[in-house]
Amino acid sequence: MATTKVPLAARQLALIGARSTHVSAALNPTENVSNARARAFSEVPRPGKLQFLRAFLPGGEFRNLSITDFALTLRKRYGDVFVIPGFFGRTDLVVTFSTKDIEMVFRNEGIWPDRGLFESVAYFREHIRPEVFESTKGLVATQGEEWGKLRSALNPVFMQPKGLKMYYKPLSNINNEFIERIKEIRDPKTLEVPGDFEEEMARMIFESISLIAFNCEMGLIRKHRNNPDALTLFKSSRDIFRLIYLLDVQPSIWKYISTPTYRKMMRIQNESLNVSQRLVEEARLDLERRRAAGEQTANSSMMDRMLDIDPKIAVIMGWDILFAGVDGTLMLLSALLLCLSKNQDKQHKLREELMRVMPTKESLLNEASMKDMPYLRAVIKEALRYYPNGLGTTRKCKQDVTLSGYNIPQGTDILVASNALMTDNEYYPQADKFLPERWLRDAETNKKMQITPFTFLPFGFGPRQCIGKRIVDLEIETSLAKIIRNFHVEFNHDASKPFKTTFLMEPAIKFRFKFTDVEN
Numbered sequence: 001m002a003t004t005k006v007p008l009a010a011r012q013l014a015l016i017g018a019r020s021t022h023v024s025a026a027l028n029p030t031e032n033v034s035n036a037r038a039r040a041f042s043e044v045p046r047p048g049k050l051q052f053l054r055a056f057l058p059g060g061e062f063r064n065l066s067i068t069d070f071a072l073t074l075r076k077r078y079g080d081v082f083v084i085p086g087f088f089g090r091t092d093l094v095v096t097f098s099t100k101d102i103e104m105v106f107r108n109e110g111i112w113p114d115r116g117l118f119e120s121v122a123y124f125r126e127h128i129r130p131e132v133f134e135s136t137k138g139l140v141a142t143q144g145e146e147w148g149k150l151r152s153a154l155n156p157v158f159m160q161p162k163g164l165k166m167y168y169k170p171l172s173n174i175n176n177e178f179i180e181r182i183k184e185i186r187d188p189k190t191l192e193v194p195g196d197f198e199e200e201m202a203r204m205i206f207e208s209i210s211l212i213a214f215n216c217e218m219g220l221i222r223k224h225r226n227n228p229d230a231l232t233l234f235k236s237s238r239d240i241f242r243l244i245y246l247l248d249v250q251p252s253i254w255k256y257i258s259t260p261t262y263r264k265m266m267r268i269q270n271e272s273l274n275v276s277q278r279l280v281e282e283a284r285l286d287l288e289r290r291r292a293a294g295e296q297t298a299n300s301s302m303m304d305r306m307l308d309i310d311p312k313i314a315v316i317m318g319w320d321i322l323f324a325g326v327d328g329t330l331m332l333l334s335a336l337l338l339c340l341s342k343n344q345d346k347q348h349k350l351r352e353e354l355m356r357v358m359p360t361k362e363s364l365l366n367e368a369s370m371k372d373m374p375y376l377r378a379v380i381k382e383a384l385r386y387y388p389n390g391l392g393t394t395r396k397c398k399q400d401v402t403l404s405g406y407n408i409p410q411g412t413d414i415l416v417a418s419n420a421l422m423t424d425n426e427y428y429p430q431a432d433k434f435l436p437e438r439w440l441r442d443a444e445t446n447k448k449m450q451i452t453p454f455t456f457l458p459f460g461f462g463p464r465q466c467i468g469k470r471i472v473d474l475e476i477e478t479s480l481a482k483i484i485r486n487f488h489v490e491f492n493h494d495a496s497k498p499f500k501t502t503f504l505m506e507p508a509i510k511f512r513f514k515f516t517d518v519e520n
C-alpha cells in the first residue's frame with residue numbers, strides 16, 4: 001500500500017448520488033464483474049460500529065478530524081479497501097484506494113451513474129421547499145433517468161466551449177476590479193495583503209460565478225461590497241459544505257432531532273434560495289424585454305439558455321452553481337498562488353508565456369489566445385494534483401462487483417479515493433515537487449508523461465463528472481493570467497500546511513501574499 005500526504009477529495013458535489021440500471025458499454029465483456037470466488041462483503045476489513053462511533057465523540061481519535069485524515073488512518077490500519085460503518089439511518093460506505101477497483105467502479109457505473117446524495121440537501125428539496133423542486137430536484141439531488149434527462153438538457157449549455165465565448169470580456173472586467181482591489185488593500189510598504197485575503201479571493205470567484213449563474217454583476221469586489229442579496233448568497237455558498245460535513249458525513253442525529261446545525265442548514269438554504277428566485281425572475285424579465293426589443297440571440301448567455309429550457313431549472317441551477325462552484329474554485333486559485341510563490345522559477349516561466357500572449361497588462365484574452373498558453377494550463381493541472389481537493393467522489397454500485405477480491409453487493413455506496421493517488425510517488429514521480437512540466441511534452445523526446453489511468457480525476461469521471469469543469473478552466477485561466485501578468489507574487493510565511501480538509505479543502509493559514517507590480 002502506498003501512503004502519502006493526502007489532501008482532500010475531489011470536490012463539493014463529489015458525494016452526491018443516483019440510482020440506475022444500465023451497465024456501461026465500456027466494460028470489458030471478459031471482465032468478471034462479480035466473482036464467485038470472491039470473499040464475502042462481511043469480510044471487508046472495517047472498524048466495529050461502536051468503536052467507530054466512539055472515535056467521533058469528545059476525546060475520540062477522529063473527533064474534529066477531516067474525512068481525509070480519518071480515511072487515511074483507516075487505510076493504514078486496514079489496507080486499500082475498507083468499510084466505514086453506517087449508523088443513524090446511514091448505509092455502510094466502502095472506501096477504495098486501488099486503481100483497479102476505481103476502474104471497476106467507473107466502468108460499471110452505467111449511463112446514469114448514481115452518486116450518494118447529501119441527505120440534508122435532498123431533504124430540504126423534498127420536504128422544506130417542495131414547491132420549487134416539484135419538476136426536478138436539480139443535478140446534485142437526483143438520480144437515474146430523471147438525472148439523465150436533466151443532465152442531457154444542461155450539457156450543451158455548460159460543456160460546449162462556444163457557450164463560454166461571451167464571458168471573456170465581462171470576466172476580464174471582474175479580474176481588473178480584483179487587480180485594483182489588491183492595489184487598494186496591500187500594505188504600501190511591505191506590499192503584503194491583509195490576513196483576510198482569502199475572503200477577497202472568494203469575493204472575486206463569487207462575482208465571476210454569479211455572473212454566469214444569474215447574468216448579473218453583484219459588485220462584491222469593490223462597488224457594492226455590502227449588497228445584501230449578494231452577501232446572502234456569498235455566505236451560504238461558503239457555509240454549505242461545512243454544514244454538509246457535519247450533518248451528512250460525520251455521525252449526526254438530525255434525522256431524529258432538530259439540531260442547531262440542522263436548523264442552520266435549513267435556514268441558509270431557505271434564504272439563499274429566495275434570493276436565487278428573485279435574481280432569476282429579474283433575469284427572465286430582462287430577457288423578455290430584450291427579445292421584445294428584437295435582440296439577436298446568437299450569443300445567448302448561459303442563464304438565457306437555461307431560462308429557455310425552464311425558468312424553474314434556471315433557479316435551481318443558478319443556486320447549485322454557486323454552492324458547487326465557489327469554494328472549490330477558490331481553493332484552486334489559492335493553491336495556484338501558493339505553488340507559484342514557492343516556485344519562483346515556474347512563475348517566471350509562466351510570466352514569459354503571458355508576456356508573449358498579453359503584450360500589455362490590459363490585453364483581453366480570447367479563445368485563440370488561450371490556446372496559445374500551454375504552460376498556463378500545465379500549471380493549473382499541476383496545482384490540482386499538488387493540492388487535491390478532497391478524497392474523491394462516490395458511486396452507488398449498479399450491480400454486484402468484485403473489489404480487491406471482495407464481493408460488493410449492488411446498491412453499496414463506494415468512495416473512490418482517487419485524489420489520494422495524485423500525491424503518491426508510485427504514480428507521480430517526485431510527487432512532492434511542483435512540476436508543471438510533467439504535463440507537457442518533453443523538449444528532447446517530444447513525449448508526454450505516461451499517466452496511470454484513473455489516477456488523475458480531480459473533476460470526477462464519466463457522464464456524471466463535474467458539469468462546471470469548463471467554467472473552472474475559463475475562470476481560473478483568465479484570472480491567474482491577469483494576476484501573474486500584473487504582479488510578482490510571493491508568500492513569505494510558513495506554507496508547510498496551508499490547507500486542512502474537513503469534507504473538502506479549507507485554508508489553514510492566512511494568505512498574506514506579497515504583490516509587487518510587474519513593470520510593463
Ligand code: HEM
Nearest residue numbers: 010011013014324325328329393459460461464465466468
Ligand atoms: C476547482 C473547482 C471544482 C472542482 C475540483 C470540482 C469537482 C467536482 C467533482 C469531483 C464532482 C463530482 C464528479 C463525479 O462524481 O464524477 C463535481 C460535480 C459537480 N460540479 Fe464541480 N468542481 C469544481 C467547480 C465547479 C463549478 C465552478 C461548478 C459550476 C459552475 C460546478 C458544478 C458541479 C455540479 C453541478 C456537479 C454535479 C454534477 C452532476 O451530478 O451531474 N463545479 N465537481
